[in-house]
Amino acid sequence: MNSIEVENLTKRFGRFTAVDGTSFSVKKGEIFGFLGPNGAGKSTTIRMLCGILRPTSGTAVVGGYRIDAQPEKIKKIIGYVSQKFTLYQDLTVEENIDFYGGIHGLSPSIKNERKKWVMKMAGLKGRENSLTKKLSGGWKQRLSLGCAILHQPDILFLDEPTASVDPVSRRDFWDLIYNLSEEGTTVFVTSHYMDEVERCHRIAIIFSGKIIALGSPRALKSEFTKKVDSTLEDVFISAIERERKNEK
Amino acid sequence: MRNRIIPLIRKETLHIIRDPRSLYLALGLPIVLLILFGYAITFDVKNIPTAVVDQDNSVLSRDLISRIASSNYFDLLYLLNTHSGTDRLLDEGRVKIILSIPSFFSRDISRKQDTPVQVLVDGSDNNTAQIAISYVSGILQLFSSNIIMEKLNKDGPMPIEGIPPINVEPRLWYNPDLKSTNFIIPGLIAVVMMVIAAMMTSLTIAREWEIGTMEQLIATPARPHEIIIGKLTPYYFLGLLQTSFVILIGTFLFKVPLRGNILFLFCVSSLFLACGLGIGLFISTVTKSQQLAFMMSVIFTLLPSFLLSGFIFPVSSMPQIVRFFTYLVPAKYFLVVLRGIFLKGIGLNILWPEVVSLFLFASLIILACAKRMKLNLE
Structure with a gap:
C-alpha cells in the first residue's frame, strides 16, 4: 500500500521550473530519501505534498487525499518539519508543545501523555520552562520533531532535518526515525548529506526539478558505478553526468 | 472538533x-x-515678538503702545524712535511684527484727520502673520473707535446716550476659551x-x-x-x-x-x-x-x-x-x-x-x- 503517489507533479515560478513533472510513490512505513543539491526542487516538492503550495500541474495523493482538492484533510494526518527552525523561540519548551498539541486538537489527557513522551524522547526533562531560544541545536531539532509528531501523524515530512546538528545528535535523530518507521509511520526526508541518505530504504536523486535516479542505496550503487566499495557520492555524480549526456 | x-x-x-x-x-x-x-x-498664537517705532512720542501714541504691550498676544521687545535698523530685526527673526507710529500721529488725530499706522509683518510664517495682523487691527480699531466716541461725547451734535449701540456678544460653544x-x-x-x-x-x-x-x-x-x-x-x-x-x-x-x-x-x-x-x-x-x-x-x-x-x-x-x-x-x-x-x-x-x-x-x-x-x- 502506498502512502504517497506522485504523478507528473510540476511547479513553475514565473518562467523558472522548480519541479519538472516528477512521478514516484512511497510505501507505507518506508523511509524515503530525497537527495539533491540546493535549488533542485526538494523543498518545493515537500511543500506541495504538505498541501501548502499548489502545483502548477500534475497531482499527488498523500494518505489517500489529493493535494489539490483536500489539503485540509492532509494537514491532519501529516507532520512537517520545515528547513528553518520554526518553533517559537520566545515560548518555553512546554508552551511550544502545548501550542502544537492544542492546534492539532489533542484532548488534555492525550496531550499530557504525548508531552511526557516528547520530553523523554528529546531528552528535555527538567527543561520544560526553558525558553526555546536558549536550547542548543540538537535539542531544538528534537523538539521540532517532537512537536511535529505530537498528534502521531501517518506521514512525516522532514526538510533537511539535520542541517545544523552535531554528529552524535544526528545519530540519535536517525535512531528515532527508524523507530517511527517500524511503528508504521512513513517518513519522507530531504537532505544533501550523502552518508545520511544512505540510511533510507529508498532514495530519489533530484536534479533541476527532475528525478534522475530512484531505488534502494544498494541498487543505485550497482546501477551507476562499477566500483566495489562505491559510495552514494559516486552514484550522485555519475547520475548527473548521465543526465547531462541525455540532454545533449 | x-x-x-x-x-x-x-x-x-x-x-x-x-x-x-x-x-x-x-x-x-x-x-x-x-x-x-x-x-x-x-494653533494658538501668543507672545509674538514685537517692536514698536514711536516717532510721535505723545500721550496718544504711548496709550496705543501700552494697549499693545498689555495684551497677551504681543511681547514688546523693542521700543525705538527711529526706523534705522528695524529691517535687521525682521531679517534676523528677532521680531515678527513692527508697528510704526508716524511723527504726525497725535497732530492728525487732533485735527480729526485720518492717520496711517504702519504694520510690518514677517510673512514667512503665514499663519502667525495672519493672526498677528488680525490682533493688531483689532487693537487699532478699538483704539480709534474710543477716540471717535470721546470726540462725539465731547462736541457731538447730539447726546450719545440716546443711540442704542449694537454690541456683538460672541458666545463660543463647546470650547469657550478656544x-x-x-x-x-x-x-x-x-x-x-x-x-x-x-x-x-x-x-x-x-x-x-x-x-x-x-x-x-x-x-x-x-x-x-x-x-x-x-x-x-x-x-x-x-x-x-x-x-x-x-x-x-x-x-x-x-x-x-x-x-x-x-x-x-x-x-x-x-x-x-x-x-x-x-x-x-x-x-x-x-x-x-x-x-x-x-x-x-x-x-x-x-x-x-x-x-x-x-x-x-x-x-x-x-x-x-x-x-x-x-x-x-x-x-x-x-x-x-x-x-x-x-x-x-x-x-x-x-x-x-x-x-x-x-x-x-x-x-x-x-x-x-x-x-x-x-x-x-x-
Whole structure:
C-alpha cells in the first residue's frame, strides 16, 4: 500500500521550473530519501505534498487525499518539519508543545501523555520552562520533531532535518526515525548529506526539478558505478553526468 | 472538533508579554506621541515678538503702545524712535511684527484727520502673520473707535446716550476659551490608535512569515479564520488598553473636557480599532516583509489620518476630488465622534451616521481580508 503517489507533479515560478513533472510513490512505513543539491526542487516538492503550495500541474495523493482538492484533510494526518527552525523561540519548551498539541486538537489527557513522551524522547526533562531560544541545536531539532509528531501523524515530512546538528545528535535523530518507521509511520526526508541518505530504504536523486535516479542505496550503487566499495557520492555524480549526456 | 482558536490566542498573548518592544509600541509609543504632539502642535498664537517705532512720542501714541504691550498676544521687545535698523530685526527673526507710529500721529488725530499706522509683518510664517495682523487691527480699531466716541461725547451734535449701540456678544460653544489642545487631542487620539493598530497587526503576521513559523502554522489543520481571530484578539484587547491610556492622558494631562458618555466612547473606539486591525491585516495579505509592512502602515494610516481626516485641514475646504478620498479614511468619522463626545457631549442620536460608516468600513475590510487571505506560500 502506498502512502504517497506522485504523478507528473510540476511547479513553475514565473518562467523558472522548480519541479519538472516528477512521478514516484512511497510505501507505507518506508523511509524515503530525497537527495539533491540546493535549488533542485526538494523543498518545493515537500511543500506541495504538505498541501501548502499548489502545483502548477500534475497531482499527488498523500494518505489517500489529493493535494489539490483536500489539503485540509492532509494537514491532519501529516507532520512537517520545515528547513528553518520554526518553533517559537520566545515560548518555553512546554508552551511550544502545548501550542502544537492544542492546534492539532489533542484532548488534555492525550496531550499530557504525548508531552511526557516528547520530553523523554528529546531528552528535555527538567527543561520544560526553558525558553526555546536558549536550547542548543540538537535539542531544538528534537523538539521540532517532537512537536511535529505530537498528534502521531501517518506521514512525516522532514526538510533537511539535520542541517545544523552535531554528529552524535544526528545519530540519535536517525535512531528515532527508524523507530517511527517500524511503528508504521512513513517518513519522507530531504537532505544533501550523502552518508545520511544512505540510511533510507529508498532514495530519489533530484536534479533541476527532475528525478534522475530512484531505488534502494544498494541498487543505485550497482546501477551507476562499477566500483566495489562505491559510495552514494559516486552514484550522485555519475547520475548527473548521465543526465547531462541525455540532454545533449 | 476541539477549539483551535484558544491555543492561538494564548500563544499570541505570550508573544506580546515576552516582547518588550511590542508592549512599548502598543502602550509606550502612543503616550510619547500624544505628549510630544500635544505640546508641540498648537494653533494658538501668543507672545509674538514685537517692536514698536514711536516717532510721535505723545500721550496718544504711548496709550496705543501700552494697549499693545498689555495684551497677551504681543511681547514688546523693542521700543525705538527711529526706523534705522528695524529691517535687521525682521531679517534676523528677532521680531515678527513692527508697528510704526508716524511723527504726525497725535497732530492728525487732533485735527480729526485720518492717520496711517504702519504694520510690518514677517510673512514667512503665514499663519502667525495672519493672526498677528488680525490682533493688531483689532487693537487699532478699538483704539480709534474710543477716540471717535470721546470726540462725539465731547462736541457731538447730539447726546450719545440716546443711540442704542449694537454690541456683538460672541458666545463660543463647546470650547469657550478656544484652546487648541481641545481640538488637537481628539485628533491625535484617532491618529495614534489607527497607526498603532494597523502597524501591530501587519508586523506580527509579517514577522511570522519572515522567521518561518507561518509556514509551520499553515501546515497544521488551523484554518485561515482561526489564525486571523487568534492573531487579532490579543491585539484588540491591547488596543482597548491603549485607548484607555490615551483618554486618561487627554483628560487629565491636557484637561480636555470629557462631556459625553464614556461607555459610548469605548464602543465606538472598538469599532475604530477593528478598522485599524483590518487595515493591518490587509497589509499583511499584500506583503510578507516586516519592513514593507511597517512602511505601508505608515503610508496607508498615518498620512491619511493626519491629512485627510479633517484633523488639521477641514474637509469642507478640500478640492472635490480630494474630498472623495476622505470618505475612505476611518479617522475622519472617528474624529467627528471624538470631538462630539469629548467637547459637545453628544451621543448616538446625532453621531449615528459616523458610527454606521465605521461599522461598514470595519466589516468590509475584514471581509476583504478573509477573501484575500490564502494560507499558502504564494
